[in-house]
Amino acid sequence: MRILVAGGTGKVGREVVAGLNALGLAPRLLLRPGRPPVPGTETARGDLFDAPSLAAACAGVDRLFLVTPLDPEETAAGLNAVAAARAAGVRRIVFLGIHNIEAGRHIPHFATKLPVLAALREAGPGWTVIEPNNFFQNDIDLFGAIGAGVYPQPLGALGLSRVDTRDIAAAAVRALxxxxFAGRCLPLVGPEVLNGAAVAARYQAALGRPVAYAGDDLTRWNEAVRPLLPGWLRHDLSLMYGYFQARGLAASDQDLAATRAVLGRPPRDLAGFIAGQQASGALAEALERPVAAQA
Incomplete structure:
Protein backbone atom coordinates (compact mmCIF):
# COMPACT_ATOMS: atom_id res chain seq x y z
CA MET A 1 0.00 0.00 0.00
CA ARG A 2 1.40 3.41 -0.98
CA ILE A 3 0.02 6.49 0.80
CA LEU A 4 0.67 10.05 -0.32
CA VAL A 5 0.48 12.78 2.31
CA ALA A 6 -0.02 16.32 1.02
CA GLY A 7 0.46 18.86 3.78
CA GLY A 8 2.57 16.49 5.83
CA THR A 9 4.74 19.11 7.53
CA GLY A 10 1.87 20.98 9.20
CA LYS A 11 0.30 20.51 12.63
CA VAL A 12 -1.95 17.63 11.56
CA GLY A 13 0.05 16.23 8.65
CA ARG A 14 3.18 15.54 10.65
CA GLU A 15 1.11 13.63 13.21
CA VAL A 16 -0.41 11.56 10.39
CA VAL A 17 3.11 10.79 9.13
CA ALA A 18 4.13 9.76 12.66
CA GLY A 19 1.06 7.56 12.99
CA LEU A 20 1.76 5.79 9.70
CA ASN A 21 5.43 5.36 10.59
CA ALA A 22 4.44 3.79 13.91
CA LEU A 23 2.58 1.13 11.94
CA GLY A 24 5.57 0.48 9.69
CA LEU A 25 4.04 2.34 6.74
CA ALA A 26 6.45 4.94 5.40
CA PRO A 27 4.28 7.36 3.40
CA ARG A 28 5.21 9.34 0.32
CA LEU A 29 5.36 13.01 1.30
CA LEU A 30 4.62 15.83 -1.15
CA LEU A 31 7.34 18.46 -0.71
CA ARG A 32 8.05 21.58 -2.68
CA PRO A 33 11.41 21.73 -4.45
CA GLY A 34 14.11 22.78 -2.02
CA ARG A 35 12.37 21.51 1.10
CA PRO A 36 14.55 18.99 2.98
CA PRO A 37 13.43 15.35 3.03
CA VAL A 38 11.59 14.15 6.13
CA PRO A 39 12.95 11.01 7.82
CA GLY A 40 10.66 8.02 7.55
CA THR A 41 9.09 9.17 4.30
CA GLU A 42 9.56 8.86 0.56
CA THR A 43 9.86 12.28 -1.07
CA ALA A 44 7.66 13.36 -3.97
CA ARG A 45 8.61 16.76 -5.33
CA GLY A 46 5.61 18.85 -6.27
CA ASP A 47 3.24 21.62 -5.30
CA LEU A 48 -0.55 21.62 -4.97
CA PHE A 49 -0.60 24.86 -6.96
CA ASP A 50 1.38 23.23 -9.79
CA ALA A 51 -1.07 20.74 -11.28
CA PRO A 52 1.41 19.02 -13.67
CA SER A 53 3.76 18.20 -10.79
CA LEU A 54 1.05 16.18 -9.05
CA ALA A 55 0.82 13.47 -11.71
CA ALA A 56 4.19 11.99 -10.76
CA ALA A 57 3.47 12.43 -7.05
CA CYS A 58 0.23 10.43 -7.37
CA ALA A 59 1.65 7.70 -9.61
CA GLY A 60 1.26 4.30 -7.99
CA VAL A 61 -0.52 5.76 -4.96
CA ASP A 62 -3.44 3.89 -3.37
CA ARG A 63 -4.50 6.47 -0.79
CA LEU A 64 -4.13 10.20 -0.26
CA PHE A 65 -4.28 12.30 2.89
CA LEU A 66 -4.94 15.86 1.76
CA VAL A 67 -4.44 19.06 3.74
CA THR A 68 -4.92 22.18 1.64
CA PRO A 69 -2.88 25.30 2.48
CA LEU A 70 -4.26 28.38 4.21
CA ASP A 71 -4.14 30.58 1.13
CA PRO A 72 -6.56 32.76 -0.85
CA GLU A 73 -6.19 30.24 -3.72
CA GLU A 74 -6.76 27.19 -1.52
CA THR A 75 -9.64 25.96 -3.69
CA ALA A 76 -7.38 25.64 -6.74
CA ALA A 77 -4.84 23.65 -4.73
CA GLY A 78 -7.49 21.25 -3.49
CA LEU A 79 -9.11 20.77 -6.88
CA ASN A 80 -5.70 20.11 -8.44
CA ALA A 81 -5.07 17.37 -5.88
CA VAL A 82 -8.46 15.71 -6.36
CA ALA A 83 -8.12 15.78 -10.14
CA ALA A 84 -4.60 14.32 -10.04
CA ALA A 85 -5.67 11.60 -7.62
CA ARG A 86 -8.62 10.64 -9.80
CA ALA A 87 -6.46 10.53 -12.92
CA ALA A 88 -3.92 8.30 -11.14
CA GLY A 89 -6.59 5.91 -9.90
CA VAL A 90 -6.17 6.70 -6.19
CA ARG A 91 -8.88 4.68 -4.47
CA ARG A 92 -9.22 6.56 -1.19
CA ILE A 93 -8.87 10.24 -0.29
CA VAL A 94 -9.03 11.52 3.28
CA PHE A 95 -9.45 15.31 3.37
CA LEU A 96 -8.98 17.68 6.30
CA GLY A 97 -12.07 19.86 6.53
CA ILE A 98 -13.52 21.95 9.38
CA HIS A 99 -16.15 21.28 12.04
CA ASN A 100 -19.57 22.73 11.11
CA ILE A 101 -18.09 24.20 7.94
CA GLU A 102 -21.42 25.14 6.33
CA ALA A 103 -22.35 27.45 9.20
CA GLY A 104 -19.08 29.34 8.69
CA ARG A 105 -19.12 29.56 4.92
CA HIS A 106 -18.79 33.37 5.08
CA ILE A 107 -15.24 32.85 6.43
CA PRO A 108 -12.81 32.68 3.49
CA HIS A 109 -10.77 29.65 4.60
CA PHE A 110 -14.00 27.75 5.33
CA ALA A 111 -15.52 28.71 1.96
CA THR A 112 -12.43 27.74 -0.05
CA LYS A 113 -12.80 24.13 1.13
CA LEU A 114 -16.41 23.73 0.00
CA PRO A 115 -15.67 23.25 -3.75
CA VAL A 116 -13.07 20.63 -2.78
CA LEU A 117 -15.71 18.79 -0.77
CA ALA A 118 -18.03 18.91 -3.76
CA ALA A 119 -15.32 17.55 -6.06
CA LEU A 120 -14.67 14.67 -3.65
CA ARG A 121 -18.34 13.72 -3.66
CA GLU A 122 -18.41 13.82 -7.44
CA ALA A 123 -15.31 11.61 -7.60
CA GLY A 124 -17.10 8.61 -6.13
CA PRO A 125 -17.46 6.82 -2.80
CA GLY A 126 -13.80 6.55 -1.82
CA TRP A 127 -13.56 9.73 0.24
CA THR A 128 -13.66 10.65 3.91
CA VAL A 129 -13.65 14.12 5.43
CA ILE A 130 -12.15 14.70 8.88
CA GLU A 131 -13.88 17.73 10.43
CA PRO A 132 -11.85 19.05 13.39
CA ASN A 133 -12.61 21.80 15.84
CA ASN A 134 -10.00 24.42 16.81
CA PHE A 135 -6.62 22.85 17.62
CA PHE A 136 -4.97 22.90 21.05
CA GLN A 137 -1.67 23.03 19.17
CA ASN A 138 -2.53 26.50 17.85
CA ASP A 139 -1.61 27.68 21.33
CA ILE A 140 2.03 26.68 20.85
CA ASP A 141 2.58 29.83 18.80
CA LEU A 142 1.14 31.84 21.71
CA PHE A 143 3.28 30.43 24.53
CA GLY A 144 5.42 33.58 24.72
CA ALA A 145 2.36 35.74 25.33
CA ILE A 146 0.96 33.18 27.77
CA GLY A 147 4.24 33.22 29.69
CA ALA A 148 3.93 37.00 29.87
CA GLY A 149 0.52 36.57 31.47
CA VAL A 150 -1.93 36.94 28.58
CA TYR A 151 -3.92 34.44 26.52
CA PRO A 152 -4.41 36.43 23.29
CA GLN A 153 -6.60 34.26 21.05
CA PRO A 154 -10.01 36.06 20.98
CA LEU A 155 -12.19 32.95 21.25
CA GLY A 156 -15.13 34.69 22.89
CA ALA A 157 -17.43 33.68 25.74
CA LEU A 158 -19.55 30.94 24.16
CA GLY A 159 -16.78 28.40 23.74
CA LEU A 160 -15.36 25.82 21.35
CA SER A 161 -14.89 22.06 21.64
CA ARG A 162 -11.16 22.35 21.01
CA VAL A 163 -9.29 19.21 19.96
CA ASP A 164 -5.77 17.75 19.96
CA THR A 165 -4.11 17.29 16.56
CA ARG A 166 -2.93 13.85 17.67
CA ASP A 167 -6.56 12.77 17.88
CA ILE A 168 -7.28 14.26 14.46
CA ALA A 169 -4.36 12.30 13.04
CA ALA A 170 -5.43 9.09 14.74
CA ALA A 171 -8.83 9.37 13.07
CA ALA A 172 -7.22 10.16 9.71
CA VAL A 173 -4.96 7.10 9.92
CA ARG A 174 -7.94 4.87 10.63
CA ALA A 175 -9.84 6.38 7.71
CA LEU A 176 -6.85 5.81 5.41
CA PHE A 181 -15.27 5.24 6.75
CA ALA A 182 -15.80 5.85 3.04
CA GLY A 183 -18.35 8.48 2.12
CA ARG A 184 -18.46 9.87 5.65
CA CYS A 185 -17.73 13.19 7.34
CA LEU A 186 -16.18 12.53 10.75
CA PRO A 187 -16.35 15.29 13.39
CA LEU A 188 -13.26 15.49 15.59
CA VAL A 189 -13.94 17.43 18.77
CA GLY A 190 -12.64 17.75 22.31
CA PRO A 191 -14.45 16.66 25.46
CA GLU A 192 -15.21 20.13 26.89
CA VAL A 193 -16.47 23.48 25.67
CA LEU A 194 -13.80 26.09 26.35
CA ASN A 195 -14.17 29.85 26.05
CA GLY A 196 -11.28 32.31 26.08
CA ALA A 197 -11.38 32.86 29.84
CA ALA A 198 -11.49 29.12 30.54
CA VAL A 199 -8.43 28.50 28.36
CA ALA A 200 -6.55 31.26 30.19
CA ALA A 201 -7.55 29.69 33.51
CA ARG A 202 -6.19 26.29 32.44
CA TYR A 203 -2.81 27.84 31.66
CA GLN A 204 -2.84 29.81 34.91
CA ALA A 205 -3.46 26.63 36.90
CA ALA A 206 -0.71 24.75 35.07
CA LEU A 207 1.90 27.50 35.27
CA GLY A 208 1.09 28.64 38.79
CA ARG A 209 1.10 32.30 37.78
CA PRO A 210 -1.54 34.74 36.52
CA VAL A 211 -2.73 34.35 32.93
CA ALA A 212 -5.53 36.70 31.87
CA TYR A 213 -7.75 36.44 28.83
CA ALA A 214 -7.02 39.38 26.51
CA GLY A 215 -10.69 39.81 25.62
CA ASP A 216 -12.84 39.93 22.51
CA ASP A 217 -11.75 43.24 20.96
CA LEU A 218 -10.97 42.27 17.35
CA THR A 219 -9.73 45.74 16.42
CA ARG A 220 -7.14 45.48 19.17
CA TRP A 221 -6.26 41.94 18.09
CA ASN A 222 -5.81 43.11 14.48
CA GLU A 223 -3.41 45.82 15.55
CA ALA A 224 -1.42 43.38 17.68
CA VAL A 225 -0.90 40.93 14.81
CA ARG A 226 -0.45 43.51 12.04
CA PRO A 227 3.36 43.07 11.98
CA LEU A 228 2.99 39.29 11.85
CA LEU A 229 0.20 38.48 9.40
CA PRO A 230 -0.69 39.70 5.89
CA GLY A 231 -3.86 41.73 5.48
CA TRP A 232 -5.87 38.98 3.79
CA LEU A 233 -5.16 36.59 6.68
CA ARG A 234 -6.00 39.16 9.36
CA HIS A 235 -9.33 39.74 7.61
CA ASP A 236 -9.99 36.01 7.32
CA LEU A 237 -9.16 35.27 10.96
CA SER A 238 -11.12 38.29 12.18
CA LEU A 239 -14.22 36.89 10.52
CA MET A 240 -13.50 33.50 12.09
CA TYR A 241 -13.07 34.92 15.58
CA GLY A 242 -16.19 37.04 15.12
CA TYR A 243 -18.06 33.84 14.26
CA PHE A 244 -16.67 32.11 17.35
CA GLN A 245 -17.71 35.05 19.51
CA ALA A 246 -21.22 35.24 18.03
CA ARG A 247 -21.99 31.52 17.73
CA GLY A 248 -19.24 29.50 19.38
CA LEU A 249 -18.14 26.17 17.95
CA ALA A 250 -19.46 23.70 20.48
CA ALA A 251 -19.86 20.03 19.63
CA SER A 252 -23.20 18.28 19.87
CA ASP A 253 -23.61 15.07 21.84
CA GLN A 254 -23.67 13.27 18.49
CA ASP A 255 -20.38 14.90 17.45
CA LEU A 256 -18.71 13.82 20.67
CA ALA A 257 -20.08 10.28 20.36
CA ALA A 258 -18.79 10.08 16.78
CA THR A 259 -15.35 11.27 17.93
CA ARG A 260 -15.23 8.64 20.66
CA ALA A 261 -16.30 5.97 18.17
CA VAL A 262 -13.60 6.73 15.60
CA LEU A 263 -10.89 7.03 18.27
CA GLY A 264 -12.05 4.02 20.28
CA ARG A 265 -11.52 6.13 23.42
CA PRO A 266 -12.36 9.58 24.81
CA PRO A 267 -10.58 12.48 23.10
CA ARG A 268 -7.70 14.25 24.85
CA ASP A 269 -8.48 17.34 26.90
CA LEU A 270 -6.70 20.70 27.20
CA ALA A 271 -5.24 19.95 30.62
CA GLY A 272 -3.60 16.83 29.20
CA PHE A 273 -2.20 18.77 26.26
CA ILE A 274 -0.69 21.40 28.57
CA ALA A 275 0.74 18.71 30.85
CA GLY A 276 2.33 17.00 27.86
CA GLN A 277 3.91 20.25 26.73
CA GLN A 278 5.30 20.72 30.23
CA ALA A 279 6.60 17.17 30.51
CA SER A 280 8.43 17.39 27.18
CA GLY A 281 10.02 20.71 28.06
CA ALA A 282 8.41 22.31 24.99
CA LEU A 283 6.33 24.70 27.06
CA ALA A 284 9.27 25.91 29.16
CA GLU A 285 11.38 26.41 26.03
CA ALA A 286 8.60 28.26 24.20
CA LEU A 287 7.95 30.54 27.16
CA GLU A 288 11.44 31.95 26.64
CA ARG A 289 10.65 33.17 23.11
CA PRO A 290 10.16 36.90 22.69
CA VAL A 291 6.52 37.87 22.94
CA ALA A 292 6.82 39.90 19.71
CA ALA A 293 7.38 36.64 17.81
CA GLN A 294 4.00 35.25 18.90
CA ALA A 295 0.92 35.46 16.66
Missing part, protein backbone atom coordinates in the same frame (compact mmCIF):
# COMPACT_ATOMS: atom_id res chain seq x y z
CA UNK A 177 -6.27 2.21 6.40
CA UNK A 178 -9.58 0.72 7.51
CA UNK A 179 -12.87 0.06 5.78
CA UNK A 180 -16.12 1.54 7.02
Missing amino acids: LEDG
